Amino acid sequence: MRQRSKLSHIDVKLILWLIVQIKPFKYVGDRTLSQSRKWDLIQHRFENERIRSSSNHVVPTVRTLQRQMASALRKARNRKLASDYKPYAVFEVLHPRSSFPDLELAVLELHDLSEAYKSGQMVGPLPPHIKEEVDPHVSFGERKRRRSSNASQLSSSSSAYSGYSSHASTDKYEVSEGETTAVGLLRGIMGENRRFHEDMIQMMRRHATVMNGRLEKLTEILEAGEEAGEASESGDETLKSGEEAVEASEPIEPTEPTEPTEPTEPTEPTSLAPAAPEAEPPEAPVVPPGSSASGEKRSSLREVLNWDGP
Numbered sequence: 001m002r003q004r005s006k007l008s009h010i011d012v013k014l015i016l017w018l019i020v021q022i023k024p025f026k027y028v029g030d031r032t033l034s035q036s037r038k039w040d041l042i043q044h045r046f047e048n049e050r051i052r053s054s055s056n057h058v059v060p061t062v063r064t065l066q067r068q069m070a071s072a073l074r075k076a077r078n079r080k081l082a083s084d085y086k087p088y089a090v091f092e093v094l095h096p097r098s099s100f101p102d103l104e105l106a107v108l109e110l111h112d113l114s115e116a117y118k119s120g121q122m123v124g125p126l127p128p129h130i131k132e133e134v135d136p137h138v139s140f141g142e143r144k145r146r147r148s149s150n151a152s153q154l155s156s157s158s159s160a161y162s163g164y165s166s167h168a169s170t171d172k173y174e175v176s177e178g179e180t181t182a183v184g185l186l187r188g189i190m191g192e193n194r195r196f197h198e199d200m201i202q203m204m205r206r207h208a209t210v211m212n213g214r215l216e217k218l219t220e221i222l223e224a225g226e227e228a229g230e231a232s233e234s235g236d237e238t239l240k241s242g243e244e245a246v247e248a249s250e251p252i253e254p255t256e257p258t259e260p261t262e263p264t265e266p267t268e269p270t271s272l273a274p275a276a277p278e279a280e281p282p283e284a285p286v287v288p289p290g291s292s293a294s295g296e297k298r299s300s301l302r303e304v305l306n307w308d309g310p
Contacts, residue, residue: 022038
């Protein structure tokens with residue numbers, strides 16, 4: 001049962017201890033788990049611990065857990081540290097029964113370290129007891145060996161506070177087993193710059209979508225061209241087959257062999273026709289007697305008939 005309720009001091013201390021163990025920060029802790037998954041894990045472990053110690057319990061919501069962390073950060077910032085305090089020294093003596101100031105200081109240092117990694121600030125050398133737990137530059141195998149070596153140490157301190165840390169170490173071991181999956185390894189590789197890889201993946205997805213659209217359009221154009229070519233070829237074949245059918249239906253008349261033509265003999269040139277004789281000038285008519293020179297007939301018919309001529 002998860003709801004808002006008033007938490008006891010024991011519950012608040014358990015919440016701070018689980019926050020230090022699971023580290024629900026973006027750039028500190030297990031980078032293979034998202035922040036929402038880490039908060040769910042804190043809620044789940046809190047419920048398991050309260051079930052073991054009390055039958056009547058109330059599990060706080062994720063929002064309540066986040067408010068408790070914000071309150072711890074505010075109190076730790078307002079508290080003055082000793083002048084000889086070394087950064088991260090509180091983790092050397094931290095345990096489930098530690099005081100509120102120590103737990104709140106541990107939460108603040110983890111939060112500030114995550115913000116430093118986020119903004120790209122230079123982080124000084126971390127103590128060996130905390131470097132492999134919070135430094136994102138430590139390899140996955142080294143962090144896994146560190147967790148397995150710390151399992152016995154956490155279980156030995158569990159008797160000081162109702163077995164809290166023993167259960168937390170067991171859950172930690174279970175999480176490390178899950179990291180051996182392919183998804184866990186992939187997330188570990190992408191952890192150093194998750195935002196960059198997510199942007200690249202989104203860009204690649206958009207590019208793939210655009211390229212798929214272009215490929216579909218090109219495929220449609222090619223298919224339309226092939227269909228048009230097939231239709232043109234089928235039309236040409238139909239026309240050709242029709243012409244062949246018409247030619248086959250017409251009878252073929254046999255042609256007679258032509259006789260070779262005999263060569264014609266050369267014709268002799270025809271002789272020229274004799275020239276016509278020149279026409280003689282007509283003789284002047286003889287004028288009968290009694291007629292005038294002008295040809296007028298003055299003689300009578302009798303005279304003509306009796307005229308013997310010259």
